[in-house]
Amino acid sequence: VSLPVHHTLRVEPFGYPLVIGAGDGLYPNALATFGAEKASSVALISDAQVAATGHLERVEAGWRSLGVPSLRLIVPAGESSKQVSVWAELQERLAAAGGDRDLWVCAVGGGVVGDLAGFVAASYLRGVSLVQVPTTLLAMVDSSIGGKTGLNLQHGKNLVGAFWQPRGVVADVGCLATLPTAVLREGVVELYKHALLRDAAWRPARRGTDGFILPNVHEQSAWSALVAAAVQVKADVVAEDPHERGVRAHLNLGHTLAHALEGVTGGTMRHGTAVAYGLLYAAMLGRERGWVDWVADARALVAWAADAPLPAVDWGAIWRFMALDKKRRGGRVRLVLLRELGLPERVDDLSPDELERTWLRLRSDIQGGVV
Ligand SMILES: NC(=O)c1ccc[n+]([C@@H]2O[C@H](COP(=O)([O-])OP(=O)(O)OC[C@H]3O[C@@H](n4cnc5c(N)ncnc54)[C@H](O)[C@@H]3O)[C@@H](O)[C@H]2O)c1
Numbered sequence: 001v002s003l004p005v006h007h008t009l010r011v012e013p014f015g016y017p018l019v020i021g022a023g024d025g026l027y028p029n030a031l032a033t034f035g036a037e038k039a040s041s042v043a044l045i046s047d048a049q050v051a052a053t054g055h056l057e058r059v060e061a062g063w064r065s066l067g068v069p070s071l072r073l074i075v076p077a078g079e080s081s082k083q084v085s086v087w088a089e090l091q092e093r094l095a096a097a098g099g100d101r102d103l104w105v106c107a108v109g110g111g112v113v114g115d116l117a118g119f120v121a122a123s124y125l126r127g128v129s130l131v132q133v134p135t136t137l138l139a140m141v142d143s144s145i146g147g148k149t150g151l152n153l154q155h156g157k158n159l160v161g162a163f164w165q166p167r168g169v170v171a172d173v174g175c176l177a178t179l180p181t182a183v184l185r186e187g188v189v190e191l192y193k194h195a196l197l198r199d200a201a202w203r204p205a206r207r208g209t210d211g212f213i214l215p216n217v218h219e220q221s222a223w224s225a226l227v228a229a230a231v232q233v234k235a236d237v238v239a240e241d242p243h244e245r246g247v248r249a250h251l252n253l254g255h256t257l258a259h260a261l262e263g264v265t266g267g268t269m270r271h272g273t274a275v276a277y278g279l280l281y282a283a284m285l286g287r288e289r290g291w292v293d294w295v296a297d298a299r300a301l302v303a304w305a306a307d308a309p310l311p312a313v314d315w316g317a318i319w320r321f322m323a324l325d326k327k328r329r330g331g332r333v334r335l336v337l338l339r340e341l342g343l344p345e346r347v348d349d350l351s352p353d354e355l356e357r358t359w360l361r362l363r364s365d366i367q368g369g370v371v
């Protein structure tokens with residue numbers, strides 16, 4: 001039996017460990033590293049789809065091996081669980097169970113569960129210890145790292161929340177095997193984005209225009225290495241800018257158009273699809289100013305990862321959402337572009353005209369199949 005490689009990284013300045021790997025010993029060992037045996041009990045917060053896979057049992061067994069009693073709190077799968085009423089219900093359940101200050105919260109799921117459970121941990125008794133167990137690729141390489149927690153309001157996504165750092169994060173790449181293909185691909189889009197920010201050799205290589213060369217989901221050592229590399233990018237950025245005042249914005253590569261696309265489609269477009277289009281848009285804007293040309297790679301990513309067409313809306317609709325974003329950011333439309341691969345830069349001198357022209361080109365190129 002070949003043991004999968006485990007990787008342990010640290011998120012500075014907080015110093016908590018991120019453990020990436022697979023196999024039987026993963027959870028007990030990782031939890032022990034986090035000091036989790038000090039917990040009086042643990043609330044395992046998960047969603048119904050994850051609970052049906054068997055991953056939750058393995059996490060629970062890890063806690064049991066430390067002698068910590070657990071309570072399961074299962075919410076419906078999907079973005080709609082990231083709301084105030086669900087958060088309130090969970091708080092009541094913790095109080096009803098007699099949860100004290102030594103209760104730990106353990107999020108077992110994708111970004112939805114991580115953001116929700118993270119905010120539960122940040123707010124219950126003014127804050128209790130948190131462990132993140134991300135089960136989607138997106139959550140492993142992105143949302144479980146950096147301490148952002150949050151809920152949606154009717155007025156918009158992630159408008160409520162807090163920075164709340166976990167005691168540790170444990171990513172079991174064995175969880176990837178049960179992910180629906182579309183959800184795995186969404187994660188690959190974010191992983192690809194992280195690789196672009198570093199011009200990293202582990203960037204998934206494209207195979208013609210119809211796909212990417214990625215390890216099989218059962219190749220756990222290969223996935224551990226890939227996830228660890230992508231996690232390192234996020235951990236580095238968080239370390240440099242823990243409270244999102246500067247370089248952490250580089251993680252928004254591809255996300256300005258993505259948020260507008262999610263807005264105009266009323267949240268029906270998959271985030272990964274929207275980001276793939278957003279990356280292609282950023283690539284085209286960069287090429288316009290004579291910066292590195294990675295349009296062909298971005299085009300291949302769209303062809304492989306996008307599972308919905310670009311919405312047939314005019315520029316005005318997109319612009320309204322970008323302008324909303326702009327208002328929140330203090331008056332300028334700001335995009336991240338790549339000067340070179342691995343050299344992201346925030347750009348705020350793009351004219352509305354340039355943004356519109358490139359949107360029209362993106363649309364006609366996608367429809368015409370040529371970039
Ligand atoms: N906090 C942050 O820094 C941050 C960063 C990026 C995104 N986010 C948030 O993350 C959320 C999106 O996260 P997501 O893409 O992981 O979505 P998600 O949590 O909704 O998971 C996607 C689907 O996969 C299912 N699932 C999860 N793990 C599974 C597994 N191992 N096997 C089978 N099914 C599984 C879930 O039940 C769900 O139906 C959004 O709410 C977004 O705002 C937060």
Ligand SMILES: [Zn+2]
Pocket residue numbers: 190255271275
């Ligand atoms: Zn994203």
